[in-house]
Amino acid sequence: MNSQELSAALRELGLQRGDIVLLHSSFVSLGEFEGGPEAVVEAFLQVLGPKGTLLAPVFGDLGILTNVVRQHPKAVISTAPVGTLAAIGAKAKEICEDHWKAETAHGEGTPFLKIADLGGYICLLGVDQDRNTTLHSVEALLRLPYLGTTAPKFTAPNGKRIAKVWKYYPGPHRDFIGLDHYFREAGIMTKQRIGNAEVRLLKARDMIDLCLEIGQSDPAFALCDNPNCEACVRQRADLFAHRIKTQESFRLSASSRLAGRYVPEIIDNLKANGLSAVELDFLRGRSAVILPVDKLTGVVAEFAAAGISVSALRAPAIPADIDRMLAAIRDAGISRIILPFPYFEDTLNKITGTDLAVSFVNTGQATVDIVRMITNIRKKLSCSCSFTFNPKNFVLANENPFLYSWRVGRFIKTTGQLDILDASWDTVSTGLAGGNAEIKELVSILRCHNFNGWFTLGGGGSYPGSLSDAVRAFTELLDTI
Structure with missing residues (x-):
């Protein structure tokens, strides 16, 4: 030529x-x-x-x-x-x-x-x-x-x-x-x-x-969707984090159980998905509640060094030595704890007066019982107290979480956290909006109120997939509301 x-x-x-x-x-x-x-x-x-x-x-x-x-x-x-x-x-x-x-x-x-x-x-x-x-x-x-x-x-x-x-x-x-x-x-x-x-x-x-x-x-228009491309995975995470920060009023975290078993793995997965907060529930397959104060303090410091804050520590059950647990959480620099509702007066009295923010979560109780317990607790507690709404556990109680539980309980007044997970009537965990927990309706109504509390992916239960799956499903949920 x-x-x-x-x-x-x-x-x-x-x-x-x-x-x-x-x-x-x-x-x-x-x-x-x-x-x-x-x-x-x-x-x-x-x-x-x-x-x-x-x-x-x-x-x-x-x-x-x-x-x-x-x-x-x-x-x-x-x-x-x-x-x-x-x-x-x-x-x-x-x-x-x-x-x-x-x-x-x-x-x-x-x-x-x-x-x-x-x-x-x-x-x-x-x-x-x-x-x-x-x-x-x-x-x-x-x-x-x-x-x-x-x-x-x-x-x-x-x-x-x-x-x-x-x-x-x-x-x-x-x-x-x-x-x-x-x-x-x-x-x-x-x-x-x-x-x-x-x-x-x-x-x-x-x-x-x-x-x-x-x-x-589509702000990700120029990025590839190869899950093994570290550069585009990171950049997609930046887009997601920016969206939550600038377009939403709620704060978003993920349970440590959903994010991984070990702290370095959890940090990597949180960062890869654009999340900067973690709820400590399980580490290495064991409840974070059992960690001695020095190890719990080290875990919190390791997260902080990576730019990850701890949104709360969740106790799956109230331990007999609740005083030790509360002191360890406070000394580790965690400001908020999620607990099941206490059944005994002396246990409730031990929680009274703590300087931690306390959130009580439903674990299978009916709405009418939860309303009674919240009313009683708020009369006794001098600390900051809120409700963590777990829709999967309302399914366990054979209630429609939105059509019945949310409306009858008037939980908009007390809710400080919504656990983001779903399940069918037979309590099998499903993907978001794939079960009977009415998670889409709950997310939508809280956004209508410019809710500034926590949404926690995988909070209080198991999710049928990875953290990436949960973030992708949650993003799709937001896109359809």
Whole structure:
């Protein structure tokens, strides 16, 4: 293939004189090319003419054609150490200047957005959407919460050596390849074979606008769904955490039993799912209540060092040495405990006066009995007292948790936590909204009240799956309310 044939093919693809095009490329994809990489660049410049502009990314080792553009005697290099572009042509200076002043490497005020605003194109020559840097512009415009920062030192145009923080900087992995079908289906991309290379051409503005629309409805649009891709798992977790923090009034935790057996495993699983709080119920298959104070303190410290708070310690039963348990919890730095309702007056008296926040959970009692117990307890307790509503245990009591228990008990006044789990009438654990616990209705009504207490995944029972399964099911539940 020669430059004349390439020029003709580029015109057939849709490029014209005066156009602006950002080229991502693989020279070897063309096959044998007369005149080498320099002839390829000259073919582009010939098609674009003196009023057109050719750009290429030069922020790394991105192929021989990018080097030819960068080393061209008329090349202008954008003034930023990240997302750097080289440009040749009439708009080269206008597009590249002041890149270093932009807040981000790829967003507003950068060459990538200027190309779009000027009606420019993106050309992928022998490469796929994985090399399409302008897709990072969409992420920056959306200010996606999984994006980070970078602060390289560089020499500014005034000659001063400075360090600047660039916001909304992309991480290591994306599934940009998976976006290709959107562009085909929307009719905004032309594609044809040139030499041995598959070549794609898109209007930058059309692509950005389409991806903004997709990303606004699905912030994970650019991430892969491979559960073994650590980068995208972490970034999806960041999206989930941001959603709960900014869009919901409730606080979300997961039971330690659901998250794993050992503290390091629990921490990893919580972080992988975007959770920053854990309810201690079981560790290593045993109730956390039996831990001596020094070990319990160490567990709490290990979670805290990882940025994980303890939402509560849940006791499956009230131990005989309740004084020791309460002291150990307090000394370990845990401020809240979940207990079954006490049946004996002396046990209740021991709880009275504690400086812990106490929440009592139903364990199979009928609603009318729970109402009586709450009324009695609130008369005696000087501590902060609330109710942990466990819908699975109301199913165990043969009650409809929402249609009967919630309404008859008027638990909106006392509930401080909703355990997020489900079960069928025969008490078999099910996925969320797959049983008779009416969990969807309960979550919905609490959201209507802007509930600011705790939702705890797997709280007070077993969940038929992993923490990831529970988070995915809970997300789907929220999406359908």
